[in-house]
Amino acid sequence: MARGLPSNAQLADQFELLADMLELDGADAFRLTAYRRAATRIRESAVPVAQLALDGKATRLSGIGTTIQNKIIEFSETGDLSAIAKLRDKLPAGxxxxxxxxxxxxxxxxxxxxxxxxxxxxxxxxxxxxxxxxxxxxxxxxxxxxxxxxxxKPKAGVTERGRVLLGRVLPAVERAVEELREHPAAERVSEAGSVRRRCETVRDLDIIATASDPSALTTHFAALPWVAEVVAQGSTKATVVSHDGLRFDLRVVPPESYGNLLQHFTGSKAHNVALREEAVGRKLSVSEYGVKNAETGDVFRAADEEELYAFLGYEWIPPELRENRGELAAARDGSLPRLVELGDLKGDLHSHTDWSDGRGTLEEMVLGARALGRRYLAVCDHAKRLKDGRLERQAEEIAALNGRVDGIEVLSGVEVDIRADGSVDVADEPLADRAWVMASVHSGFDKPRAELTRRIAAAMENPHVDCIGHPTGRKINRRDSYDIDFEALLEKAVETGTFLEINSQPDRLDLIDTHARAAAEAGVRIVISTDAHRVHELDYLGLGVAQARRGWLTADRIVNARPWQEVRKLMKGP
DNA sequence: GCCGTTTTCGGCCCGACTGTTTTCAGTCG
Incomplete structure (x- = not known):
């Protein structure tokens, strides 16, 4: 991989700036849309688009043609865009x-x-x-x-402030939906918006409902015990803020267009725009109220999303895929993936106990996992806390626990640190005794790309390392991914048979959706695990599944969608 | 600037809200 090429984020920023300046200059609105769409495509790409452009392959991404590809090359080679420089002469940058x-x-x-x-x-x-x-x-x-x-207001609208982790809001919105469903006036109630798409962070929580008595439902909603403030309340719409600062919007809609409205308010915006553009070609105008036939004037209203998508010629599209990343084309030709579900997962391959930095005892964690229906749990305490024979003693305790607890198999795993030189902090022999080995980077995040890439690749070469934990190291809103050549690591993972983790911790969700998709397409197998440090965190698995679904993953790509005996067959040889 | 189930040219999502207007432009999601 060439060095010093601009990142996808840097390229995307350039095209957004170019679009902004062109807009100020009064340029044709469709050119702006084109540049902004390209910026999004570049930002979301799992591979370095600068390199793609230099290879002449960036035009394979939809929304990028030869003009934009040439501009990517120009920026990669010169660090500047002459189009922006020209506009800077005409307009003040501020x-x-x-x-x-x-x-x-x-x-x-x-x-x-x-x-x-x-x-x-x-x-x-x-x-x-x-x-x-x-x-x-x-x-x-x-x-x-x-x-x-x-x-x-300091920098209003520019920062990511105000966006809350999905893991924090999901229980709250599920509870709110449940409480609304219990009301006698309620008929259909659904979450909508970004939480329904399982975006990793969300701003507002949208709920759509139908009701026999709409104002009774909005009144009930505004009076729920967790409501701290009623921002607005009418007969069909209410906005409230919970005591912990979450903002909920409830809309009560007519049952005959529930499908149209739920689809509209689920978004994403990019998905809806693309959907509507495709419809225009067939003389259909799509809005939240219905689909209007431009020739006959007929309006089609859908009580269900399924009917709406079917009317427009698509399979129903799972909300997690509605990001305009190819789902419309796939839904049209019937090639949508059958996405992995929480129920497909048989076990959890990453957890901690009070043998290292976890808070639960071995037994508490195991019983907690069993209560959630897991058939196996890998205990992966940090190796650096298991020195002086503790690793062996823990293995004995795990064996004893397996002897007296039914219904779940406890695996003697371990989480090793990948050191700066790519070696791991447990010797081969004790490592070979463990049933399952996670290897993770926990230090030196800011080292150069080549070094970090080499380091992780070396860990993959280790015959005892089964899976790389939280492969990019990002923490949402706190820390960026470390700089790695992700493509090279995918190749190495395939070559060595090393799995990559989707870590389900709410602030990690690492791999992210686009990386997970690229990994699966490259042939890498994925482990979805919780990295639980306390019993209740064993329940985070659904968050990892959501991220996997956003990454188009099917159950056959997921290692722990199989029974443990089959997982063993997929692992590296002895 | 991009793109093709009608197109290599001629299209490109839709509606609500706001503030300023007497019928609409600009902004937002």
Whole structure:
């Protein structure tokens, strides 16, 4: 892999900047859409798009044609885009931040520039404070006030603040849906929005319902015991905030268009836009209220999403796939994957106990796993905490536990550290005695790409290492992935027969969806495991399954969708 | 700028809300 190429994120940022500046310049709106769509495609790609472009293969990604491919090459080789440089001569660079102030857009930003000479957010603030805005055509005192309010909020709308981990909100939204279903006026109730798509973080929680008495349901909702604040409440819509700061939106909709509305409010936006674009080609106009035939004027309303997708010529698409990453084409030709489900998983291959940094005892963890229906549990305490014979003593205790606990098999696993030189912190012989070995990087995250890649590849070469734990090391909202040549590691994983983990911890979910998909396509087998450190964390497995589903994974790619005896056959030879 | 179940040219999602307007432009999701 060539060194010093721009990352996908850097490329995506360039094209978004280019689109913003073109928009300020008054360019054709469809060009902007094209650049923004390409930016998304690049950002979500699991492989380095700069390299793809240099190889002439970036045009294989939908939304990237030769013009954009050439711009990727230009940026990769020169570190700059002449198209952006040209626009910088025409427009002050600070105008982009003006345009991003909530409530403002390109047109208003341009007007502020031409009429008042505003060149930056700072200029905008002083213009507003001096009362200069209200005098402009199209703007009034309310706009001025709104702009000042937006500017006083530090970086509103730019940061990831306000997004909450899926693992935190999922129990809350499931409880809310349950409580609504219990009400006599409720008919159908479903989560919607990003939580239904199982995005790793979400902002608001959307719920869609039908009811015999809509206002009775919204009233019931606003009065639930966990509600701290009722932001808005009408007969068909209510917005509330829970005591722990989660914002819920309930919409009660007519039963005959429940399918249209649930589909619309589940999104994603990109999925809906693509769906509607495809429909336009067949003279159908799709909205949340129905599908209108442009020629006959007939409106099709769907009580179910299945009917809606079928009417438009698709299989029903699982919400986790609705990100405009090829699901529409697959649903049209009947080639959607049959996604893995929580019920497919037979065991959990990564857990900790109080032998290392876990909080539960060996027995508590095992009984907890059994209670959740797991048929096996690998205990993978950190090797560095199992020195001086403790590794062997734990194995004896695990054997004893297997003797007296029925219904679950306890595997004597271990989690070893991958050292800087790629070796692991347990010698071959004791490692060979363990039934299951996870190897993870726990230090030196900021080392250069080549070094980290070599390091993990070396661990994969170890004949006792079965699976790489949390392969990219990211922590959501806290730490980026470490810099690795992911493609090279996929090749190495296939070559050595090493599995990769989807770690189900709410702030890890590592591999992420796009990486997991690329791994499976490359032929790598995936382990979905909890990395549980306490009994209740054994329940996180569903989060890992959700991430796997977002990565298009089927049960046959998942190692622990098999009984332990079959897993052993997939593992590296003795 | 991209793309092809009608297209290599001529299209490109849809509706609500806001603030400013007397019929609409801009912004947002």
């Amino acid at each position: 105008l982009v931040e003006v345009m991003h102030v909530p409530g403002l857009g390109p047109k208003t930003a341009r007007k502020l520039h031409s009429e008042l000479g505003v060149q930056s957010a700072a200029d905008l603030r002083s213009a507003a404070e001096n009362g200069l805005l209200a005098g402009l055509p199209g703007l009034g005192p309310k706009s001025e006030e709104k702009i000042l309010r937006a500017l006083s």
